[in-house]
Amino acid sequence: MSRSSLWLSLFVLALPFTGVAFLIYETIGFDWSELNDAAWRASLAVTLYVTVVSTVLSLVIGTWLARSVYRHRSTWLASLLRWPMFIPHVAAAYLFYLLFSGVFPFYGLIEANERHHLVVIFTYVWKEVPFVFLMVIGTYAQLNRGYLDMAKTLQLTPFKQFKVAEWPFLVKPLLDSFWVLVAFISFAYEVPALLGVTFPELLGVLAYERLTTGLFLNAYESYAVALIWTLFIFIGVISSYAVTAKRRRRIERGVRR
Amino acid sequence: MSRILTAGLILFPFIGLFLAFPAAFSWDEAFGNTVIYVIILGFINVWLGIGTAWWLMFTESRWKTSVEWFTFLPLFIPVMASMFGMYIALAQLGLVGTHIGVGLVLLVTTLPYSIRLAYNAMYVIGRTLLEQTLMLAPWTRFGLVLFPLLKETIRTIVLFSTVIVLSQFVLVQLIGAGLVPTVTTRLYQSYAGNDVSLALQNTWVLILVPVLLYLGLGGLFGIWIRLVKGRLQ
Numbered sequence: 001m002s003r004s005s006l007w008l009s010l011f012v013l014a015l016p017f018t019g020v021a022f023l024i025y026e027t028i029g030f031d032w033s034e035l036n037d038a039a040w041r042a043s044l045a046v047t048l049y050v051t052v053v054s055t056v057l058s059l060v061i062g063t064w065l066a067r068s069v070y071r072h073r074s075t076w077l078a079s080l081l082r083w084p085m086f087i088p089h090v091a092a093a094y095l096f097y098l099l100f101s102g103v104f105p106f107y108g109l110i111e112a113n114e115r116h117h118l119v120v121i122f123t124y125v126w127k128e129v130p131f132v133f134l135m136v137i138g139t140y141a142q143l144n145r146g147y148l149d150m151a152k153t154l155q156l157t158p159f160k161q162f163k164v165a166e167w168p169f170l171v172k173p174l175l176d177s178f179w180v181l182v183a184f185i186s187f188a189y190e191v192p193a194l195l196g197v198t199f200p201e202l203l204g205v206l207a208y209e210r211l212t213t214g215l216f217l218n219a220y221e222s223y224a225v226a227l228i229w230t231l232f233i234f235i236g237v238i239s240s241y242a243v244t245a246k247r248r249r250r251i252e253r254g255v256r257r
Numbered sequence: 258m259s260r261i262l263t264a265g266l267i268l269f270p271f272i273g274l275f276l277a278f279p280a281a282f283s284w285d286e287a288f289g290n291t292v293i294y295v296i297i298l299g300f301i302n303v304w305l306g307i308g309t310a311w312w313l314m315f316t317e318s319r320w321k322t323s324v325e326w327f328t329f330l331p332l333f334i335p336v337m338a339s340m341f342g343m344y345i346a347l348a349q350l351g352l353v354g355t356h357i358g359v360g361l362v363l364l365v366t367t368l369p370y371s372i373r374l375a376y377n378a379m380y381v382i383g384r385t386l387l388e389q390t391l392m393l394a395p396w397t398r399f400g401l402v403l404f405p406l407l408k409e410t411i412r413t414i415v416l417f418s419t420v421i422v423l424s425q426f427v428l429v430q431l432i433g434a435g436l437v438p439t440v441t442t443r444l445y446q447s448y449a450g451n452d453v454s455l456a457l458q459n460t461w462v463l464i465l466v467p468v469l470l471y472l473g474l475g476g477l478f479g480i481w482i483r484l485v486k487g488r489l490q
Contacts, residue, residue: 002311019341086471090445
């Protein structure tokens with residue numbers, strides 16, 4: 001039973017890699033200087049900004065919440081944090097759009113569809129914090145309290161306590177979540193299309209629009225951007241995992257070096 | 258105090274649901290498609306997720322680490338980027354604009370999460386406990402031991418796959434070539450048409466489908482667990 005589902009899974013999961021291979025094939029002979037226009041450059045800058053801010057905020061808030069749920073054992077907050085996970089991104093984006101586009105007293109203060117993309121960031125943070133929380137809370141549940149007690153006995157500052165007794169165990173889930181979120185947020189259409197502006201557009205929105213408008217004449221630009229962006233994230237993933245490999249192995253298999 | 262504030266911030270966006278009156282709901286093709294995709298993909302995700310995780314748990318194969326990476330890496334490929342590639346690939350096979358093409362690509366985006374969730378759950382239960390079941394026939398093993406142990410994970414897998422499926426606009430629009438309407442694609446059209454009550458109706462549907470599915474599965478699973486527990490007496 002498990003062998004047949006393994007083969008089916010491998011077949012299905014080979015598709016994204018096949019997709020990337022096709023992107024490479026399609027972009028052979030592409031004139032890369034075409035990407036050097038104002039729209040793509042502005043898009044890259046605003047994408048990096050939105051991705052970094054939303055990802056870092058989600059990681060920090062998610063970890064902080066997991067930590068406080070773990071310390072105060074507040075199960076009600078843990079179950080409340082599941083609520084946003086029931087909401088698809090599209091629906092969340094539309095709710096934020098309704099709240100920040102005129103019907104509510106925030107209007108004028110913070111608005112949807114403005115060039116700082118604040119509401120896009122809010123939406124992502126609201127949606128991703130529970131995800132980070134879920135990734136991190138498992139680590140806290142298994143955390144050996146002995147380390148923390150030891151750090152307290154040694155009268156370390158709260159920051160140092162966190163650094164020696166909790167941080168080493170958080171590296172793996174946080175690294176996993178970081179790249180999942182970056183891959184997800186940096187090249188998506190649904191949320192920024194509803195809440196963003198027409199200039200500068202996020203990479204995903206611009207790529208989809210260039211792909212689908214004008215009889216696929218600009219399709220190769222989108223393929224090229226999708227390809228570079230995938231490779232860029234892949235290099236990031238591989239190098240960050242390589243850098244932390246030794247430390248993660250030490251945590252997983254005990255203190256032996 | 259800060260926890261109360263956090264709770265307020267979590268609940269705040271739900272106000273949006275009550276800002277206008279949603280349009281009356283009626284069953285149509287878009288809704289039918291959505292429900293069918295959700296049910297089929299939930300089922301396949303549970304099946305393949307648990308099966309693959311089971312293999313990863315027990316294998317002695319030297320390919321284990323590679324398979325683990327292979328099932329994990331797709332999470333790091335931006336969905337839309339690999340989808341552009343899959344669009345080219347599926348177009349060659351004539352699957353663009355068909356339900357099979359859309360379903361396949363939706364499966365690609367959900368399966369890595371399901372395998373990971375199932376594997377983590379089995380890892381927590383522990384190999385020793387699971388090993389005890391190996392003598393049972395596959396269906397008995399699943400029904401009487403694995404399912405009761407994994408029922409919360411199964412619900413979570415279904416919830417995850419449902420929410421991801423319901424979030425996909427570009428995927429359904431591009432791979433479906435505009436021929437496969439779902440509630441999500443319709444939300445964008447009603448949004449572009451500035452029809453708040455219609456858009457809000459679609460939003461309600463997008464939220465209620467996962468919630469009702471989650472609660473319904475909880476009830477169904479509860480009945481099965483009671484039946485299984487009855488065997489103990």
